[in-house]
Amino acid sequence: DSGVTQTPKHLITATGQRVTLRCSPRSGDLSVYWYQQSLDQGLQFLIQYYNGEERAKGNILERFSAQQFPDLHSELNLSSLELGDSALYFCASSLASGHSPLHFGNGTRLTVT
């Protein structure tokens, strides 16, 4: 158990809809990262927050947004969903923003129909 909790585990929704994925980092971790894993793809970095502030952005679409709350949990909001957004979305956390291993949750599987 990595200590990172992601909810829900599965999500099925229709095109055009909006969903929110939730992540609780390991106790004490200040950094939260979001990754997307599509079919036959590696993990694509989306966005990072550190202690409530956005720290880095990767390949995140404008339809997607995220935030980290004062209690350090994070939410990833996906809107105007398209079929191609179907993927596994992983949250990871680490103690700091420097070189340290990321600890991943078990992911949320999003299916857009």
Next chain:
Amino acid sequence: DQQVKQNSPSLSVQEGRISILNCDYTNSMFDYFLWYKKYPAEGPTFLISISSIKDKNEDGRFTVFLNKSAKHLSLHIVPSQPGDSAVYFCAASASNYGGSQGNLIFGKGTKLSVKP
């Protein structure tokens, strides 16, 4: 442009033998490298890492080798066990890359099968 490449999608090894997983990278700014293991329906699990100031790091049955001049790293598992069967991801990060040291760039993974 794929900055971290794992050119072998799969690898099959006999139990007790050595497993060698390879990874190449293109960005010379990468200075920290990691290997993750992933089982189905689970998130990636950190395995071992290496800083660019070293060329080898060992942890039990797992050893990572880094060849900076070739921009290549490898993970050796000796001896391989059936429980090692999983997808292995290589990842890299760079200090001050995109404003953060922490975000990792992953390869697409290599599926290792260890046969009894």
